[in-house]
Every structure is written in C-alpha cells, then in structure tokens.
Amino acid sequence: MPKSIKIAVIQMNASPSSIEERLMRAENFVVQCVQNGAQLVVLPEVFNTGYEYSDKNYLQAETFDGLTTTWMKKIASYYHVHLAGSFLRREQDNIFNTMLLVSPSGHQWHYDKNYPWIWERAYFQKGTNTTVADTELGKIGFLICWDVAHPNLWQKYSGKVELIIVSSCPPKALDLALVFPNGERIMSKNAGSHVQRIKSTSDKTFGEYLRRQASYLGVPVAHATSTGTFTSLIPKPRLSLAVLSLIYPPLRKYRAQFNHAHMEAGYFNETYIAESSGAILQSVEPDTEGFAISEVTLSDSPLQPKGKQPPFGIPNFIYLFDTVANIILASEYKKKTQRYFSKQAHL
Numbered sequence: 001m002p003k004s005i006k007i008a009v010i011q012m013n014a015s016p017s018s019i020e021e022r023l024m025r026a027e028n029f030v031v032q033c034v035q036n037g038a039q040l041v042v043l044p045e046v047f048n049t050g051y052e053y054s055d056k057n058y059l060q061a062e063t064f065d066g067l068t069t070t071w072m073k074k075i076a077s078y079y080h081v082h083l084a085g086s087f088l089r090r091e092q093d094n095i096f097n098t099m100l101l102v103s104p105s106g107h108q109w110h111y112d113k114n115y116p117w118i119w120e121r122a123y124f125q126k127g128t129n130t131t132v133a134d135t136e137l138g139k140i141g142f143l144i145c146w147d148v149a150h151p152n153l154w155q156k157y158s159g160k161v162e163l164i165i166v167s168s169c170p171p172k173a174l175d176l177a178l179v180f181p182n183g184e185r186i187m188s189k190n191a192g193s194h195v196q197r198i199k200s201t202s203d204k205t206f207g208e209y210l211r212r213q214a215s216y217l218g219v220p221v222a223h224a225t226s227t228g229t230f231t232s233l234i235p236k237p238r239l240s241l242a243v244l245s246l247i248y249p250p251l252r253k254y255r256a257q258f259n260h261a262h263m264e265a266g267y268f269n270e271t272y273i274a275e276s277s278g279a280i281l282q283s284v285e286p287d288t289e290g291f292a293i294s295e296v297t298l299s300d301s302p303l304q305p306k307g308k309q310p311p312f313g314i315p316n317f318i319y320l321f322d323t324v325a326n327i328i329l330a331s332e333y334k335k336k337t338q339r340y341f342s343k344q345a346h347l
Helices: 019-035 056-060 067-078 118-122 145-149 151-156 193-202 205-217 237-247 249-260 316-345
Strands: 003-013 040-042 082-091 094-102 108-112 132-134 139-144 163-167 177-179 185-187 221-224 230-233 262-265 272-274 280-283 290-298
Touching: 003 019, 003 221, 003 272, 019 040, 019 067, 019 290, 040 163, 040 221, 056 316, 067 082, 067 094, 082 163, 094 139, 094 163, 094 316, 108 139, 118 316, 139 145, 145 151, 145 163, 145 205, 151 205, 163 205, 185 249, 193 316, 205 221, 237 249, 237 316, 272 290, 280 290
Parallel strands: 003 040, 040 082, 139 163, 163 221
Antiparallel strands: 003 290, 082 094, 094 108, 132 139, 177 185, 177 262, 221 272, 230 262, 272 280
16 A cells, blocks of 8 residues: 655755864754654755865765764664765775665665766766665665766666665856956856757756656655855866866966866755656755755655666766766776875874
C-alpha cells in the first residue's frame, strides 16, 4: 500500500565559514523543519564548509568519526528525524564528496559523488557505486549535484528505489565572471552565440532535466541546493584559462594575469520537492536561505520504469570538457593530498 512521508529540503548560503558556525546555522533550519513535521531533511552539498576551490578543502575533509558525522547523528537522534547532507570525507589518503543519511536510531548510509564537476576533481576522488538506503521511510537513492546529469546513474536505481534525494551546490558555470587583478571582468555570457546555446540547455540541468529522470523512475525527488555568490580562485589557473582561451580567444590578452584571476558566479537555486509526475510540490525562493516542506506519496515497493529513458539534453561538448578537465586535475589532487597528508603525518 502506498505510504506518505513528510520531507524538507534546505537552501543555505554557500559562502565559506567555520564548520562550527555552519553546523549551528544548519541546526536552526533543521529545527524549523522538524517543528513543521518533517521526517526526512535534506541539506545541500558541502553544507558544513561552504563551496570554494581552496586548499582548505584538503584540511577540512573529515572521517566518519569527525565533527560533521557526530553532529548529524546527534541531531537525527535528538529531533527524531532522518537527516542527509554532503561533506568532504577523508578515507585514509583519499578524499570523497560523501552524502550521508542518518536515521534517528543511528543507522547510516553513504554515497560518494561519482562525477566531480571540472575543477572539483582537484579536491576529491571519484566514487564508483550507487547506494540504496533501506530505511523505515522507504528505499532511498542518493545523487550529488553533477551526478544528476548522467543518465547511467539514474538507470542504476531503476526498480530499486521509492525516492531519490539530491544534495547540490552548483555555481552557474556558464554565467560567471572572470575577474583580473587590473579590475577588468570577462563575462562568460559575452563569449558568443555558441556559449548561449549551450547555456540555454544547461540551465535546465537541476530543474526540468533532473525531474524528468526521477519521473522516468516513477519516484518523487527531494533536491537541496545552495544560494549566495560563488567567489573562488581557479585551480591550475594558467592551464585552465589557456584552455578556455581556445573557446574565447579574447582571453589571451590577459595571459600575464591568469595566475591571479578569480571567478564569480551565482548558484542554481533549485531547492524543491517534486512528486513522481515531475510536478513541483514546494520550493524555496531564489536568492534566499530557507526550507521547503511537503508530504509525498511513495509506492509500497520500487516500480519498474515504463518506456524509454529520456535523454538528459546537455550537449556532448560539456561532458567532453568535463572529462578532459578531470583527467588533467587528477594529478593536482594526487600532488596536493600527498603534500598535505604527509605534513599531517609528521606533526
């Protein structure tokens, strides 16, 4: 017999600050969700640190004995709620972007992000598996941000889950500004009609396209994202911007400043709960912190998809660019983790 559960999704500002401060802010939102009857609360990607391309990421990665997991277990138990969110997790000499789900009784399930987005590969390793959490609420599948754009991952959950939860923190990569030390700004939206064509489809990634995949599986989806302004240095800036110069040749005149450039962008504010048809039940307003909460109906057992899986709609060029960037930045990840972990071992 179908069952109903109440789900909440939280949208937080992603500007980096101390883990202690961000956990306190997250708890304030969780409390409000629980007061409104939430049985499951989903937090955004890297909710405990905020989102930035910085060497701090290597130092802030935690084990399952760390502050964030301890906090999540305490909150889930005290407020009697299932709690999910993503953080950078250290496992021996590797780092993963891990989505953790904790039950009130202390059971936990985790999923490692399979597809780091371009520069993210400098900070964590790829995951290789999917996860189905068999909870008292139902069978739940996990995805993190850019994972949603890979239909093969959705297919792996086919006939196995009754709900998908997603933690994301996606900067608007095709609507960013490159800011140089001399004060000049290069806007990606001015990079030509081909970029605008790509942007028009990519803008649907975390909205229409994501919901279409969940609808294909026949399951509701709960998606938590971040808000605010993304400001960050660029990993391997000279190489990164040299590659971008192939797409937008006017960048070449700034070559002398490449190493000191930074980027700014907004985030995709797509925090919502959608039913299995793809219709949005509740959502958080763009450019604000807050939460959305709604009752959803889950099937009494996982359904088999009907018909053909829909394509995702993003141009192949984006996947190719991301794959090449991941290959290049894997060496940066290896070099930096060896450096920082070696230092820690000798302290």
